[in-house]
Amino acid sequence: MTIASAALAHSSPILTALGLTKVYKSGLVEVRALRGVDFELMGGEMVVLLGPSGSGKSTLLNILGGLDLPTSGQVFFDGHDISSADDAALTRFRRDHVGFVFQFYNLIPSLTARENVALVTEIAPNPLDPADALALVGLKERIDHFPAQLSGGEQQRVAIARAIAKQPEILLCDEPTGALDHETGILVLEAIEQVNRELGTTTAVITHNTVVADMADRVLHIADGSISNIVINSERCSAKELRW
Amino acid sequence: MTALNHKLFRDLWRMRGQVLAVGMVIASGVATLVMSVSTQEALTETSQAYYERYRFGDIFATVTRAPETLTSRIAELPGVQAVQTRVSRFAMIDVEGFTEPIIGQLTSVPENRQPELNQLVLRSGRWVSLSDHDEVIINEPFADKHGLVPGDYLSAIMNGKKRQLKIVGVALSPEFIYTMAPGALLPDDKRFGIFWMGREALAAAYDLDGAFNSISLSLLRGVQPEPVMQRLDTMLERFGGVSSITRDDQISNWFVMNEIEQLKTMSAILPTIFLSVAAFLTNMVLARLIATEREEIGLLKAFGYSSLHIGWQYTKFVLVLCLVGISLGWVLGGLLGRYNTELYAEHLFKFPLLIYQPSLHAFVIGSAVSIFAALLGALAAVRKAVMLPPAEAMIPPAPPIYRRGMLTDTAVSRWLDQPTRIALRQIGRWPLRSMFTGIGVAFSVGLLVMALQWEDSIDHLADNYFVNSQKQDISVGLTEKEALRSIHDFKRIPGVLDAEPSRIVSADFRVGTIVHRGGITAIQADSRLQPIYDDNSHSVLPVPPEGLVMATRLAQKLNVNAGDVIWVEVLEGRRPTLQVPIVKVFETYIGMPVFMDLNAMNRLLKESPRLEYANLLIDEGKQSEFFSYLKEMPTVSSVMVRQTAIDTFYETVAQTMLFFTTIFTGLAAALAFGVVYNSTRIALSERGRELATLRVLGFTRGEISYILLGEVSLLIILGLPVGCAAGWLLSWLIASNFDTELFRIPLAIRASTYGSSMLLILASAAVSAALVRRRVDKLDLIRVLKTRE
Structure with a gap:
């Protein structure tokens, strides 16, 4: 058992989901994306959500991150039910507590790396210095470059720096390596791992790449809208060791 | 219907807001064109038909008294068709x-x-x-x-x-x-x-039996009037003839023709503005459409559609856009044209018939010009679509390259937050587009300033003419000149507080080959009731003991200045030809008056002191008493009551002014709306992903609206002062177009006019921004995370 997983055993849940269902209406067809999911995200842990596309993992992540509301069920953050919050409260939740990393980076093309990070630190209550956040992901030298001047991996690392610069309680990553080649993907995962270890940020990573699961404390297998299996890794692999 | 046509109509429906906004601008251009051309045609056709049917004369002349026997000799002049003498x-x-x-x-x-x-x-x-x-x-x-x-x-x-x-x-x-x-x-x-x-x-009443004092001729088709007029003038000279005039100078016809000319000016300037803005908007909408459809264009080409097909597809889009604008413009222009023509017929011109049959001409010109403008605007965008190689089209475009600009990379920039930086860099990245947005806003403000400044100009003109240049309450003209001492008789009329004499002597002013027929107003040296007011120095000029004080406009026409000596051929009495110096020139807006000291005038004419007009100051309480006295006076030929003249002036002017101000306010608002709506709408569609990302990152709706609307607001703020300058320029253009011998329009724009114009445009921009803001609220946050741009 690693130090982290030992600590995990004693930590309390930071985010709790109870009986989440989500039904999308697409024309006349009803799509049941989640079918009653119960789930706890423990403080400081790294969770990987594995599943084929269409399994509902993104829907779950979106609801946990306050981007979407469940059709039924509840999500508690710090004792507050965010599943019945209004738009303003959800915005505040995302702004103060959640960091997002997306598959396609979603950087603002008209801002430099530093400015993209500053975009978030300017509205956060207790942020890191943008330069420090970028140094953390190994981009100290590329700080004044615009997205168009950065490689895909570099852009994704800027996105990670942007997500963690506000020192969020939760870091949610949706297919962060989906658009990257193997080597660059490893670099990005290293950055995520580093943030989780050094800052203790609770991290959830969505992927369909089973290899990535080896770096998690817990692995949630999702299929057909529900959690089919939970695996606790006795030993977390470091991102550097991953091969696919 | 082919699949491509289905796509066309779905695209149009999807972009209906923008299509309508561009359509409105096109419609404004077409409407102003149709309105002015059809009104112009209606006035021309109506007056031509009227003139022809009721045999309006070609030449007019007046004499003191000429024997009726002269008529047959005049009728024999070559080229004369008919002669009508009268009293x-x-x-x-x-x-x-x-x-x-x-x-x-x-x-x-x-x-x-x-x-x-x-x-x-x-x-x-x-x-x-x-x-x-x-x-x-x-x-x-x-x-x-x-x-x-x-x-x-x-x-x-x-x-x-x-x-x-x-x-x-x-x-x-x-x-x-x-x-x-x-x-x-x-x-x-x-x-x-x-x-x-x-x-x-009438002849019996005025002792003109067997004689006439007014004559009118018509000419055979194709005959030049000048030789006839020369012969007629020679024949009439010994009977006190003042040289004849053509129909062009006949006062009623002059006004009708002058109005038609003004409509021509309007039909040239305004549609140009609207249609150039429409061209730019079309370009903007189409460029965006093509950018979002890169992959589809690549796909179509891969399927084997030719470049011509693709080009035609987007050209059809532009044509439908024009069709929307043109049909709106036709209806609006037709209605406005009819209303405008009726307004003329009701308030200014009295016609027994009104021919309002807008020819196809007006509508065809309107449509052709707007289609041409829109296609011109779309050219670059369509070209881009046609030129795209299919393989390249199917991969997403390279991200736009941004640079740090002056604004965002100086000492000041440290104080800028990131959202402001985004807005500024966006402007720097698309300078031409930003400039056009600014210019569009500027045009709207300019149009409004031009429309609203009419009131300022008219007030200034009225002030200059009725307040500063006239201090009398009533001016009475006499049928015959009377001895100067009769001014004392006026002073004794009940209600009269003061009276001053004046006379107007008809004369030709000659400098080299330039001749102007006008008159000299002779006033007393110490005239208080009819001062010479100079609008340049804003002061009353003293009446010099000798020589002339001449309106600037006449001095320009004669190409003379203060200090020059000109020939004056007096057209009454013994008709002397004199050399008289110009002592001073002065600025005024009505007519081209020339002033001279009354005594100096009498000396020059070698006449005993005479008066022709009495300028009176009246005790307001005794006005009706005075009027009943005046009505019994046998020698009065004209009465000008200053207050009545002011009232009539405002009544008549206000009617037409209200119409134009309303129309232009609507048009300018439509223009501002069209420009702002399209700019923000396109910015939203281009940057929806960016804005949604920011929402995910925890930015509120207000904060992302600031980024989206901040950019356009900045452009609007930059456009406002430019618009004021453009308004000044447009007003100046209009003022110079109104520079006639009869009147000029002073360029006098009040600060409040600039203020109200800017406020109105801001309001219109706010409405379009609010509409776009509603879309910001509906951004799909989840979709953008899953899709590559």
Whole structure:
């Protein structure tokens, strides 16, 4: 058992989901994306959500991150039910507590790396210095470059720096390596791992790449809208060791 | 319907907001064009038809008294088709129940038949008879204003004798489409009327039996008027003829033609503005559409559609866009044209018939010009679509390269937050597009300034003419010049506080080959009631003991300046030709007056001191007493009551001004709306992903709206002052176009006009921004995370 997983055993849940269902209406067809999911995200842990596309993992992540509301069920953050919050409260939740990393980076093309990070630190209550956040992901030298001047991996690392610069309680990553080649993907995962270890940020990573699961404390297998299996890794692999 | 056409209509429907916004701008351009061209056509056709049907003369002349026997000799002049002589005089009229004095122009017509030329349109009643000398036909506007009908009576002081006249008919005449009393600025149908009486009756009253004092000729088709006029002038000279004029200079026709000219100016300037903005908007919308459809274009090409197909597809989009604008513009322009023409017919010009049949011409020009403009605007965008190689089209475009700019990379920039930086870099990245947005806004402000400044100019003009240059309450013109001492008789009239004499001497001013026919207003050296007010120095100029004080506009026409000596050929009395120095020039907006000291004038003419006009200051409380005295005076030929003139001026001007101000406010608002809506809408569609990302990152709706609308707001703020400058320029352009010998429009824009224009445009921009803001609220946050741009 690693130090982290030992600590995990004693930590309390930071985010709790109870009986989440989500039904999308697409024309006349009803799509049941989640079918009653119960789930706890423990403080400081790294969770990987594995599943084929269409399994509902993104829907779950979106609801946990306050981007979407469940059709039924509840999500508690710090004792507050965010599943019945209004738009303003959800915005505040995302702004103060959640960091997002997306598959396609979603950087603002008209801002430099530093400015993209500053975009978030300017509205956060207790942020890191943008330069420090970028140094953390190994981009100290590329700080004044615009997205168009950065490689895909570099852009994704800027996105990670942007997500963690506000020192969020939760870091949610949706297919962060989906658009990257193997080597660059490893670099990005290293950055995520580093943030989780050094800052203790609770991290959830969505992927369909089973290899990535080896770096998690817990692995949630999702299929057909529900959690089919939970695996606790006795030993977390470091991102550097991953091969696919 | 083919699949591509289905796609076309779905695209149009999807972008309906933008299509409508561009359509509105196109419609504004087409509407102004159709309105001015169709009004222009209606006025031209109506007056031509009227002139032809009622045989409006080609040449007009007046004499003191010429024998009727001259008529046959004039008729024999080569090129002359018909001749009509007549007796015409001004007289004081009294209508029961109306206290103010009325001036009538009495004009003779043959008893029992229409005259050869300038025939009347009998609207009601009958023609004057040979047997009764007290019968009169009156002009319709005057009859309407006073509620007079055939069978009613009015009285006139004719040659010193008061006569009771019986109204037998009401008529209109092509000579008096625009009826203006001598010395007046605008028509006043209540205080000036036209009265047609039998030739014998009128000749007898004015001792002009077997003689005439007014003549009108018509010419054979294709005959040049100048040689005829020269011969006519020679024949009439010994009978006191003042040289003849063509139809072009006949006062009523001059005004009608002048109005048509102004409409031509309008039809050139305004649609140009709208259609160039429309071209730019079309380009913007289409460029965006093509950018979002890169992959589809690549796919279509891969399927084997030719470049021509693709080009035609987007050209069709532009054509439908135009169709929306053009059909809106046609309807609007047609309605406005009709309303505008009727407004003219109701308030300014009196026609017995109104031909409003907008020719296809107006509509075709409107559509052709707007399609051309829109296609021109779309050219670059369509070219881009056609040129895309299919393989390249199917991969997403390279991200736009941004640079740090001056604004965002200086010492100041440290204080900028990231959202402001995004807005600024966006402007720097697309400078041309940003500039066009700014220019669009500027044009709207400019249009509004131009529309609203009319009131300022008109106020300034009225102030200059009625307040600063005239201090008298009433100006009375006499039928014959009287000895100067008779001014004392005026001072003794009940209610008169002060009286000053003046006279106007007709004269030709000659410098080299340039001749101007005008008059010299002679006033007393210490004149307080009719001062020479100079609008450049904003002060009253002293009347020099010798020489002339000349209006700038006339000095320009004659190409002379203060200190020059010019030839003055006096057209009355002994008709001397004199050399007179110009002592000073002064700025005024009405007419081209020339002033001189009254005593100096009398000395030059070698005449005993005389007066022709009495300028009076009246005790307000005794005005009606004064009027009833005036009505009995046998020698009055004109009365100008200053307050009435001011009222009439504003009444007439306000009507047309209100129409134009309303139209232009609407058009400018449409323009601003179109520009701002499209700019923000396109920014939203281009940056929806960016904005949604920010929402995910925890930015509120207000904060991302700031980024989206901040950029356009900045452009609007930059556009506002430019718009004020453009408004000044447009007003200046219009003012220079109104630079006629009769009047000029002063360029006098109040600060409040700039203020209201900017506020109105801001309001219109706010409405379009609010519409886009609603879309910001509906951004799909989840979709953007899953899709690559």
